[in-house]
Amino acid sequence: MFEKLIVPMQCRKFEARLEDFLDGVANPELRRHLAECTNCHAALEDSRLAGRLLRQACDPAGEARPAFVADVMARIQDEKARADSPAAFWLPLEFLASRLSLTAAMLLLALSAYLVGFAPRRTPLGATSQPQLTASDFPQPPGDPINNEEVLQSLAERNDGR
Numbered sequence: 001m002f003e004k005l006i007v008p009m010q011c012r013k014f015e016a017r018l019e020d021f022l023d024g025v026a027n028p029e030l031r032r033h034l035a036e037c038t039n040c041h042a043a044l045e046d047s048r049l050a051g052r053l054l055r056q057a058c059d060p061a062g063e064a065r066p067a068f069v070a071d072v073m074a075r076i077q078d079e080k081a082r083a084d085s086p087a088a089f090w091l092p093l094e095f096l097a098s099r100l101s102l103t104a105a106m107l108l109l110a111l112s113a114y115l116v117g118f119a120p121r122r123t124p125l126g127a128t129s130q131p132q133l134t135a136s137d138f139p140q141p142p143g144d145p146i147n148n149e150e151v152l153q154s155l156a157e158r159n160d161g162r
């Protein structure tokens, strides 16, 4: 009777250490308590089972785990080495700058294409009473050499006919 009142207090004390015990921390006091307390022994078995299930859920292959840990450790080492180097601060900025200049170039290209291709034919807003502007209203670029040649040839032919 007296014992039943005492044990829960003790169990609460040991409960917090169960996890450490599972991790392999030596605890003779807890080990002794586990030997005589079925309550805590069951709790330990439960958490041991839960840990096993969790590991299996996270890593069904089982054997891949060391490789995964090694990979993570290598990545951490890599990150640390990069963070320790003096140039580390500038790397993201350089990346950003290259991205920005590329974007700016693309934007400029798109804008110039838009201006050359579409802007002259745009009708100004609020100009509904005015006649629609067409491409012929704007000064045309000089014709290419082939066209000029054709014009000269037709003129020459007309002169020959007379």
Ligand SMILES: [Zn+2]
Pocket: 007, 010, 011, 014, 033, 037, 038, 039, 040, 041
């Ligand atoms: Zn106990």
